[in-house]
Amino acid sequence: MTTESKLMSMREAMAQHVPSGSMVLLGAQLEQMIPFAAGHELIRQGRRDLTLVGPISDILFDQMIGAGCASRVMAAWVGNVSAGVGYCFRRAVERNIPRRLEVVDYSNFTLALALQAGAMGVPFMPTYATLGSDLLKKNGNLREFSSPVSEETLVAVRALRPDVAILHVQRADALGNAHLWGSVGVAVDGARASRKIIVIAEEIVEPAIISSDPNRTLIPGFLVSAVVHEPGGAHPSPVQGYSGRDHAFFEEYHERSRRLEDFEEWLSHWVLHVTDRHEYWRQLGPARTDPLAVKEHAFSAPADFGY
Amino acid sequence: MQQLKTVTHRSETPNISRPYTFSELMVAAAAREISDGEVVFVGMRLPMLAFLVARRTHAPRAVGLFENGIVRENPSTKLLYTMGDPPNILGATQCGQMLDVMGLLQQGRVNVGFLGAAEIDRFGNLNTTWGHRNNEMQRLPGSGGACDIACLARRTVVLLKHDHGRLTDRVGHITSPGFGTGGDWRRSHSLPPATGPSAVITTLGVLRFGRDGEAYLASVHPGVSVEEVLANTGWTLRVADELVETKPPTEDEIRVMRELDPNHFWTR
Numbered sequence: 001m002t003t004e005s006k007l008m009s010m011r012e013a014m015a016q017h018v019p020s021g022s023m024v025l026l027g028a029q030l031e032q033m034i035p036f037a038a039g040h041e042l043i044r045q046g047r048r049d050l051t052l053v054g055p056i057s058d059i060l061f062d063q064m065i066g067a068g069c070a071s072r073v074m075a076a077w078v079g080n081v082s083a084g085v086g087y088c089f090r091r092a093v094e095r096n097i098p099r100r101l102e103v104v105d106y107s108n109f110t111l112a113l114a115l116q117a118g119a120m121g122v123p124f125m126p127t128y129a130t131l132g133s134d135l136l137k138k139n140g141n142l143r144e145f146s147s148p149v150s151e152e153t154l155v156a157v158r159a160l161r162p163d164v165a166i167l168h169v170q171r172a173d174a175l176g177n178a179h180l181w182g183s184v185g186v187a188v189d190g191a192r193a194s195r196k197i198i199v200i201a202e203e204i205v206e207p208a209i210i211s212s213d214p215n216r217t218l219i220p221g222f223l224v225s226a227v228v229h230e231p232g233g234a235h236p237s238p239v240q241g242y243s244g245r246d247h248a249f250f251e252e253y254h255e256r257s258r259r260l261e262d263f264e265e266w267l268s269h270w271v272l273h274v275t276d277r278h279e280y281w282r283q284l285g286p287a288r289t290d291p292l293a294v295k296e297h298a299f300s301a302p303a304d305f306g307y
Numbered sequence: 308m309q310q311l312k313t314v315t316h317r318s319e320t321p322n323i324s325r326p327y328t329f330s331e332l333m334v335a336a337a338a339r340e341i342s343d344g345e346v347v348f349v350g351m352r353l354p355m356l357a358f359l360v361a362r363r364t365h366a367p368r369a370v371g372l373f374e375n376g377i378v379r380e381n382p383s384t385k386l387l388y389t390m391g392d393p394p395n396i397l398g399a400t401q402c403g404q405m406l407d408v409m410g411l412l413q414q415g416r417v418n419v420g421f422l423g424a425a426e427i428d429r430f431g432n433l434n435t436t437w438g439h440r441n442n443e444m445q446r447l448p449g450s451g452g453a454c455d456i457a458c459l460a461r462r463t464v465v466l467l468k469h470d471h472g473r474l475t476d477r478v479g480h481i482t483s484p485g486f487g488t489g490g491d492w493r494r495s496h497s498l499p500p501a502t503g504p505s506a507v508i509t510t511l512g513v514l515r516f517g518r519d520g521e522a523y524l525a526s527v528h529p530g531v532s533v534e535e536v537l538a539n540t541g542w543t544l545r546v547a548d549e550l551v552e553t554k555p556p557t558e559d560e561i562r563v564m565r566e567l568d569p570n571h572f573w574t575r
Contacts, residue, residue: 030375030405031391055374055405056451079448082388086448093446103446105436108374109409109455116406128413129455132484132496134436144497153497182396183375184404238393247388298397 005174006227010277013198013226014041018164020048025115025165027057028190031081032183032240033168034060035200037233040271040280043067053162055108055186058237059253062086065101066263067271072102074160076111082247083254088263097260105135110142110157112186117159118193124156131155165194167219168234170241172201176224177210177217182240188218196225202242204229213303232281235292244292327556329510330574331564332528333466334360335556336508337421340464344368345418346411348456349379351390352573353466354421356564358382363563372417374452376403384567409452412459415499420460422453424467426478429542430492430520431485431504433457433465434478450482457483458498462505469509475541486520493520511536513553514544521545526553 008016018024024042027034039060042050051072052061058081064070065078066088079086092101106114113125126147130136131154136144141158167187172178176199180187191197199219204227210217236246257263274280281289327335330353337357341347343366349358358371359382371379373390378401385394396402411417425447426434435453438445457463463485467473485504486492493503507514507522515525523545524536529552537544556564568574 029391031389032375032396075449077449077451089448090446094444105449107450107454108405108452109412112405112409128497128499129409129458131458131498132481132487132493133450133454133458134481135450135454182393182402183377183391184402185375186405188404189406238391240393240396245388245392250388 003175006176006221006224007174007204008226008228010037010041010200010228010230010233011045013228014038014045017196017198017225018042018047018166020050022163023051023053025053025162025190025194026060027054028165028167028185028187029180029183030056030185031058031245032238033180033234034058034237035166035168035233036060036235036237037230037277037280038166038198038200038228039064040274043069043267043271053111053160055111056081059086059250062088062257063267063271065089065092066098066257067267068098070101071099072104074104074106074111076106076108078103080250080254082250087257091260104139104141106139107135110135110155112189113157114141114160115186115189115193117157118161119189122159124158126154127157128154160193162190162194164196164198164225165191166198166200167191168200168239169219170201170239171203171205171209172199172227173205173207173210173221174227175207176219176221176227177207178219178221178224179210179213179216180218181216184218191219191223197223198226198228199224200228200230200233202231202239212305215303230277232289233277235284241294241297243294246288246292327561328571328574329528330571331556331561332553333508333510334564334574335560336513336553337464337466338364338560339554340419340462340506341366341369342418346370346372346416348372348374348408348412348417348420348452348460349390350421350423351387352423355382355387356567356573357421359384359567360560360563364557364559372408372411374405374408376405376407377401378403378408386568386572409455412455415459415461415502417456417460419462419464419505420456422456422463422465422483424453424465424473424483426473426475427465427467427507428475428478428485429522429544430487430489431463431465431507431516431522432478432481432487433483433485434480436482437480439479453483457485457504459502461502463503464505465507467507467509469511469536469539471539471541474509474539486516489520511539517545523547524550526551528553529555
């Protein structure tokens with residue numbers, strides 16, 4: 001086990017670990033801690049033919065699809081959670097703009113089971129979910145089978161092993177041991193199912209802080225390939241204890257992605273002509289970022305690990 | 308203070324034809340689908356309000372589950388845009404994984420799940436994958452957890468706007484199965500027993516389902532005629548012999564809703 005720091009810049013992490021053609025897990029914690037900064041860096045680096053995997057990923061999937069990074073999406077829901085549909089997703093599916101997009105429709109549960117099967121190292125997990133639905137008919141990774149131990153028909157959900165999971169967390173040490181709390185979603189199985197993990201953290205802390213509360217370590221560092229210190233990297237999604245949700249940003253994106261020309265302008269303004277997250281943050285400005293800061297801290301009671 | 312004034316104003320003038328909005332009526336009707344002590348897959352927007360109303364009125368021991376893994380006994384009193392909003396995590400009973408709550412759902416331990424839909428048909432099948440406008444197919448966001456809830460919850464309650472385009476004879480795509488084509492369709496598709504659609508709460512009335520799996524009109528909202536409901540439904544909707552009027556929200560129910568949503572953000 002290495003004891004060398006895995007800290008690197010966002011640019012390096014994306015360049016080294018997420019080549020074109022990768023299957024990438026993003027947005028494992030649903031509406032919280034979506035790795036927007038990583039997605040924007042992949043757009044700037046011109047990734048192509050990515051397979052995007054995640055339960056929802058809110059508007060990050062829509063942006064990456066609109067920027068032409070993806071050729072396939074495996075998800076339960078693609079859109080704008082608080083504002084409605086994803087217009088780039090619609091343009092890609094309905095009119096191949098900017099390129100053709102294959103959609104593999106899951107439900108939340110079956111996507112979570114696909115990652116769990118990957119995490120467990122087995123070919124599938126069984127479920128009753130999706131029986132009778134058109135998801136089952138159209139998604140080749142969902143197959144009916146007869147239970148070998150009971151008189152029942154179930155659905156086998158084929159294991160997914162993403163090439164890389166990109167996870168935004170509250171804090172990690174330089175080896176990638178990561179504390180994550182609040183909205184967990186499919187992060188634990190998603191991380192273990194993936195061949196590589198990139199941890200993006202609000203704070204880099206000493207290993208002793210992580211090991212002081214091992215139940216909160218949802219990602220063990222020995223599985224992690226890279227650690228990026230990127231405070232604010234999840235904006236406009238929230239990070240419990242660090243930042244609120246910028247609801248207006250989602251609403252504005254909804255309006256400005258409706259027409260292709262407006263989306264291209266949006267993308268140029270917020271992604272392509274921004275060098276990194278620091279500049280993005282400056283561009284947001286304090287009038288926008290100050291209200292997102294935590295106004296009232298709510299610390300949990302310490303747990304005694306002594307003996 | 309402003310909230311109190313609004314409520315006082317409204318309760319002092321009960322003769323105004325609609326002192327509550329249609330959405331508030333839907334929320335109250337949805338809240339009454341939750342019995343005390345039940346486990347509820349909550350969802351967002353109106354169902355979130357319905358869960359809060361139920362907890363604060365007739366169902367103080369109801370438990371709420373959210374797909375991101377959250378278990379909540381005390382609902383947040385902040386206006387939420389998504390289930391992952393920080394106020395929905397602060398004060399939660401448990402923040403687990405998605406599979407923790409989905410496992411409870413699959414075991415049959417979720418009594419009622421709430422869903423919205425772009426389209427529903429006469430057997431309660433839901434479509435949130437493909438819409439159409441002017442003969443062009445429109446790609447919609449997809450299932451999320453809706454298919455899971457429709458397959459596995461004991462009772463599914465659907466909330467949607469009542470119009471001809473949304474209440475259609477057959478949905479073009481079954482994202483979330485109801486009673487399929489009726490009869491023993493759910494059993495023949497191996498779905499767990501004693502699950503399926505229970506009520507459809509629309510802007511005009513409440514639909515329920517017969518033993519054959521077909522929907523019928525069970526109640527109309529105050530001020531709405533049966534003809535209006537039938538004219539806005541895409542198939543020949545059966546009407547209950549003992550059709551009733553939907554009970555309007557009580558003052559208690561309205562007070563809870565407006566405490567959370569004083570400016571009618573969700574309950575326009």
